[in-house]
Amino acid sequence: MLRWAPGWDCSHDSVLFDARSGDYWLLSSDGRTVIEWLLAQPAIAREELLGRLAATTAEGEELLGNLAAAGLLTGVIDGMPAHLPPGLDSDQ
Known part of the structure; x- marks a missing residue:
């Protein structure tokens, strides 16, 4: 269960x-x-995530890679969620 902390005025x-x-x-x-x-x-x-991100950052590939390495993104294999190994090439 994910929860957001209150926002900061300075960041x-x-x-x-x-x-x-x-x-x-x-x-x-x-x-x-x-x-x-x-x-x-x-x-x-x-690809849809990257397309959406293109409007705000040129670092979309790196961002998704970092989120995956942190365990916040998973892939889907045969319809089941699967954790993405750190350093996975984004084209695989």
Whole structure:
């Protein structure tokens, strides 16, 4: 169960907490946007995410890679969620 910390007046960054494990992540505004998209639409193609991100950042590939490495993104294999291994080439 993911929860957002209250926002800060001095920063556009956000803190996201996992209420079950106690883990937390500091996310950029673009990172928060991706997580919010995925909370609203859990299954979305990587290319669609990159297309949406293109309007706000040229670093979309890196951002998705960082979110995957942090364990915040999963892939789908045969219809089942699968964690993406760190360093996975985005074309695989």
